[in-house]
Amino acid sequence: MGGDVESYKTPVGRVQGLGSAKSGFRHWWGQRVTAVALVPLVLWLGFGLAVYGSADYEAARAWVAGPVTAVLWIVALAAALYHAALGLQVVIEDYVDGDGMKVVAILAAQAFCILLAVGGIIAVLRIVLGG
Amino acid sequence: MQTKNNRPLSPHLTIYRPQITSMLSISHRASGVLLALAAVLLVWWLSALAVGPEYFATVQGVLGSGLGRIVLFFVSLAVFYHLCNGIRHLVWDTVHGFELEAVHRGGWIVVAAAVVLTVAVWSAAYLWRA
Ligand code: HEM
Numbered sequence: 001m002g003g004d005v006e007s008y009k010t011p012v013g014r015v016q017g018l019g020s021a022k023s024g025f026r027h028w029w030g031q032r033v034t035a036v037a038l039v040p041l042v043l044w045l046g047f048g049l050a051v052y053g054s055a056d057y058e059a060a061r062a063w064v065a066g067p068v069t070a071v072l073w074i075v076a077l078a079a080a081l082y083h084a085a086l087g088l089q090v091v092i093e094d095y096v097d098g099d100g101m102k103v104v105a106i107l108a109a110q111a112f113c114i115l116l117a118v119g120g121i122i123a124v125l126r127i128v129l130g131g
Numbered sequence: 132m133q134t135k136n137n138r139p140l141s142p143h144l145t146i147y148r149p150q151i152t153s154m155l156s157i158s159h160r161a162s163g164v165l166l167a168l169a170a171v172l173l174v175w176w177l178s179a180l181a182v183g184p185e186y187f188a189t190v191q192g193v194l195g196s197g198l199g200r201i202v203l204f205f206v207s208l209a210v211f212y213h214l215c216n217g218i219r220h221l222v223w224d225t226v227h228g229f230e231l232e233a234v235h236r237g238g239w240i241v242v243a244a245a246v247v248l249t250v251a252v253w254s255a256a257y258l259w260r261a
Contacts, residue, residue, distance in 0.1 A: 036221065043248075046207065051260060057187050088167055120178075123180065
């Protein structure tokens with residue numbers, strides 16, 4: 001993801017490895033790439049959950065464990081929580097005062113998103129492997 | 132100072148009356164933060180499915196309760212609002228749609244599309260549940 005970032009930079013920007021706000025462009029671009037990917041993924045997940053979310057245990061498990069659905073689940077979790085981490089960072093930068101507090105809050109938001117993504121992906125893998 | 136009252140103001144909550152533009156803008160942020168929190172419910176449900184039938188039944192009971200359904204209803208509305216308005220953001224990023232009329236029209240389209248998708252997903256939940 002974001003493999004094209006370099007092609008958008010000027011030679012100077014590339015040499016310095018710094019955007020206008022240090023990592024601003026990469027952040028902005030990551031939020032857009034994940035947003036585009038999330039449009040179909042979230043539509044699929046929303047309607048899938050509507051149909052299977054209140055199904056009985058076996059039916060719900062069989063749905064998540066399908067080879068295509070399991071991969072889509074993992075991609076959706078990773079994209080959504082990466083997008084959320086980037087988004088929460090912007091919100092924190094806007095509202096939290098003080099550099100120290102800002103860093104702490106951003107790290108906490110990132111930890112929250114990473115834990116959820118890892119927890120969700122482990123759950124999908126356990127369902128696939130039947131553990 | 133004479134000129135004071137004529138100075139341009141940046142958007143300011145106590146100065147500008149609420150308008151569709153500002154309301155939808157803050158709603159994008161609010162819905163994004165709500166979705167990040169709602170991801171906890173999603174992973175909780177998924178983990179219960181991984182753990183086993185008894186725990187899954189407990190979680191289904193909570194999420195399917197009256198209060199659970201109300202929460203999920205607002206989460207689904209936030210999902211579809213954020214999705215539709217996110218598309219509008221992506222269009223803006225291509226430097227299109229900034230005429231005031233387009234901004235207003237787009238705003239109402241987003242609200243309508245979010246409502247339609249929310250109704251559709253709940254219809255699917257009640258009509259086609261597996
Ligand atoms: C469904 C497809 C989605 C699309 C098209 C989308 C689109 C976007 C876009 C374009 C932005 C940047 C807005 C800006 O520049 O001000 C954004 C921000 C954000 N999104 Fe999403 N998003 C989606 C799903 C999600 C999900 C699933 C979550 C949470 C898990 C989420 C959480 C956030 C947050 C927290 C922000 C930051 C809000 C802000 O800066 O005001 N989004 N989204």
